[in-house]
Amino acid sequence: MFPEEYDSVLLKDAVDAFASLPGVGRKTALRFALHLLKQPKDKVAKFGESVIRMRNEISYCPQCGMICDGENCPICSDRRRDDSVICVVESIREVLSIENTGQYHGLYHVLGGVISPMDGIGPSDLLIGKLVERASCNRTREVILALSTGTEGETTSYYIYKKLAGIDVAVSAIARGVGFGDDLEYTDELTLGKSIENRVPFNPV
């Protein structure tokens, strides 16, 4: 609805741009636009340019599919990381989440999606061939599947598992269970059941 009734193409274009972002309606888009209208010109220029530069200059690592600023992937080229383990994820976002934990020191493999016949995404649209190639390398000891649960994620995990069948690597999946701080009472049955099935030796610190 906003600001259709007012005759400003300049404002409307900026509102349209913001309204194209996920989860942003026209009222919020207008709020963003009016906020920037009150900022200094150089700040707004920096805003727009940083977004354009990100899209134009970010490249993708030919090995793991992660974004990188230059030619060297900061993860693949980090000699301190354990290059015998590859964690398979759906997108860049999951790499950032896992990196944020500070708990993982192996490499990644970004598939770029999951198999989804409904959206017309088949195995050949994902970087699965490259993953098999990497797993076949003598260095690789383990492949960790960290895809989402749900039909598509599980189908993709199973497909990859089958593809890796003839190769001498361990294939594991991240643990599913009751989250830290979660109440057992409010945990769904599937998660709770799995967390009992996959119990681990108690390890007092």
Place this chain on the structure above:
Amino acid sequence: MFPEEYDSVLLKDAVDAFASLPGVGRKTALRFALHLLKQPKDKVAKFGESVIRMRNEISYCPQCGMICDGENCPICSDRRRDDSVICVVESIREVLSIENTGQYHGLYHVLGGVISPMDGIGPSDLLIGKLVERASCNRTREVILALSTGTEGETTSYYIYKKLAGIDVAVSAIARGVGFGDDLEYTDELTLGKSIENRVPFNPV
């Protein structure tokens, strides 16, 4: 928190830019950035440029203070509008809201804020002098105050009312009362009290 752990200046700059918008945290900012990373380059270029162009090219009407694309304010220069009435608002946003109702056909006056000693905003920082000048013009018959309630808005309304005291114009304020569709039960006492005090003749259609 996001994506401090990952070494990409290009991504970080874009996330920082989005995170500077009102109500946008770093997680949402990352979501916006990753969304644009998947869009075609020309679409992202259009996104950034429309924001920069808006900031650089939008001008302000010297009469009413509203934004305009060129030299002519689409409201002040519209001959079909009633130029004997001026509606005083705090910002551009209120003009857009009122225009959206389609119920008002007079002119506006955008103050650019309200008197707020806490924020160091005094009467001289607002377009009040210009309003007095416009109200003094023979054409102007009525000034409608449409500022927010609350101390600052009411102080500003009162200040304007005093400034217009010697001038031959009617000064009115928008009606406050129970909103359409609101339950009386959940309406605050002040609003409900005012809506009874300011009752209007019943007018069956």
